[in-house]
Amino acid sequence: MPTTVSVLSNITDFVVNEGHGVKGLSEMGLQTLPKQYIQPLEERITPTTVILDDQIPVIDMSNWDNDTKLIGEKICNAAEKWGFFQIINHDISLDVLESVKEATYRFFRQPAEEKNKHSKENSSTNNVRYGTSFTPKAEKALEWKDYLSLFYVSDEEAAALWPSALREEALDFLRNSEIVIKKLLEALMKGLNVKEIDETKESLLMGSKRINVNYYPKCPNPELTVGVGRHSDVSTLTILLQDNIGGLYVKKLDSETWVHVPPIDGALVINIGDALQIMSNGRYKSIEHRVMANGSNNRISVPIFVNPKPSDVIGPLAEVLENGEEPIYKQVLYSDYVKHFFRKAHDGKDTVDFAKIK
Numbered sequence: 235m236p237t238t239v240s241v242l243s244n245i246t247d248f249v250v251n252e253g254h255g256v257k258g259l260s261e262m263g264l265q266t267l268p269k270q271y272i273q274p275l276e277e278r279i280t281p282t283t284v285i286l287d288d289q290i291p292v293i294d295m296s297n298w299d300n301d302t303k304l305i306g307e308k309i310c311n312a313a314e315k316w317g318f319f320q321i322i323n324h325d326i327s328l329d330v331l332e333s334v335k336e337a338t339y340r341f342f343r344q345p346a347e348e349k350n351k352h353s354k355e356n357s358s359t360n361n362v363r364y365g366t367s368f369t370p371k372a373e374k375a376l377e378w379k380d381y382l383s384l385f386y387v388s389d390e391e392a393a394a395l396w397p398s399a400l401r402e403e404a405l406d407f408l409r410n411s412e413i414v415i416k417k418l419l420e421a422l423m424k425g426l427n428v429k430e431i432d433e434t435k436e437s438l439l440m441g442s443k444r445i446n447v448n449y450y451p452k453c454p455n456p457e458l459t460v461g462v463g464r465h466s467d468v469s470t471l472t473i474l475l476q477d478n479i480g481g482l483y484v485k486k487l488d489s490e491t492w493v494h495v496p497p498i499d500g501a502l503v504i505n506i507g508d509a510l511q512i513m514s515n516g517r518y519k520s521i522e523h524r525v526m527a528n529g530s531n532n533r534i535s536v537p538i539f540v541n542p543k544p545s546d547v548i549g550p551l552a553e554v555l556e557n558g559e560e561p562i563y564k565q566v567l568y569s570d571y572v573k574h575f576f577r578k579a580h581d582g583k584d585t586v587d588f589a590k591i592k
């Protein structure tokens with residue numbers, strides 16, 4: 235086992251290259267945060283920018299069959315005003331949610347050598363990626379997070395390539411989320427004057443999926459760093475399962491203030507991603523969010539990113555422009571958009587400028 239002194243003299247080797255991650259660092263019992271993780275003042279989450287008297291909407295899906303119109307309107311309203319909401323009574327069983335959380339812990343509990351088989355350098359596939367921070371090579375300060383990212387192609391590919399520690403549970407969460415994803419997209423498309431989601435639209439909106447499992451270990455100086463820096467997701471929409479620790483903050487539209495997303499047992503957090511902001515010509519908002527590190531507890535979260543296919547070209551939908559509205563985004567190849575996102579450090583909403591008509 236390396237000593238604290240030898241680890242601290244080469245953090246990148248220990249955390250990034252050897253695959254110990256920030257989990258390995260945290261478990262050495264550090265008393266102070268290594269300098270590589272100290273974020274500039276403007277990137278830290280401070281009480282002065284957080285407001286306590288507002289909250290993202292919480293939408294009850296239980297009466298969907300009888301109240302589709304009313305619930306649909308609430309969803310569209312939340313997508314326009316907040317870009318974020320929580321759903322309760324969504325029909326994904328607590329068992330499925332608990333199992334994927336347990337499996338996440340099972341994956342991260344494994345020795346570094348086992349997890350590191352899935353690093354960019356060691357993995358035989360781009361569709362399975364274990365890593366730490368976001369893009370360590372491009373970042374001035376690292377983020378206090380380890381992750382495993384799984385791009386879904388087929389059950390057969392998952393059986394061959396996904397780590398067995400969480401494969402079945404991640405697939406179960408993906409399968410069970412299908413119905414609620416379709417309900418959300420049906421409501422959101424109605425709000426854009428799209429009457430029917432045919433095969434082509436379905437493929438454009440949800441032609442590919444990625445499931446990530448995030449691990450934020452206990453941090454010695456949480457106020458000096460971030461779990462995840464300011465970013466918007468590049469998805470169509472994201473379905474996020476968080477545990478009961480808290481720490482996710484969402485920027486309020488047209489303001490410099492942030493609200494906390496309080497954990498609600500059994501709820502899922504939904505957010506609009508850049509792809510849907512672009513397709514809706516800016517009507518639905520892909521909002522900046524970030525995660526605070528925690529000084530007392532480890533935290534996990536499991537986002538499912540629902541995306542266009544990499545080969546799709548995305549731009550404002552014809553139905554949205556039908557009434558003469560001017561497009562504010564151009565047509566872009568989705569994989570170019572995603573590559574642009576992955577190649578730079580988290581920088582708030584700047585990714586979407588890639589698709590803006592100047």
Ligand SMILES: COc1cc(/C=C/C(=O)SCCNC(=O)CCNC(=O)[C@H](O)C(C)(C)COP(=O)(O)OP(=O)(O)OC[C@H]2O[C@@H](n3cnc4c(N)ncnc43)[C@H](O)[C@@H]2OP(=O)(O)O)ccc1O
Binds near residue numbers: 354360381539541576
């Ligand atoms: C917040 O912290 C995060 C967030 C995320 C993900 C957030 C999302 O919103 S995911 C939704 C992304 N959409 C998709 O995955 C569907 C479309 N997929 C694609 O278009 C492609 O699969 C691709 C992602 C572009 C990869 O295509 P490929 O041809 O294989 O390109 P590469 O050259 O291998 O990769 C380009 C560039 O991106 C880096 N990268 C690729 N995948 C990941 C990943 N899962 N996590 C981090 N970085 C990734 C890759 O290293 C390349 O960069 P280089 O600098 O090496 O050139 C995810 C993780 C978080 O922490």
Ligand SMILES: O=C(O)CCC(=O)C(=O)O
Binds near residue numbers: 482
């Ligand atoms: O962990 C969270 O609550 C949010 C994670 C996130 O924003 C992401 O993975 O894109």
Ligand SMILES: [Fe+2]
Binds near residue numbers: 465467
């Ligand atoms: Fe995110």
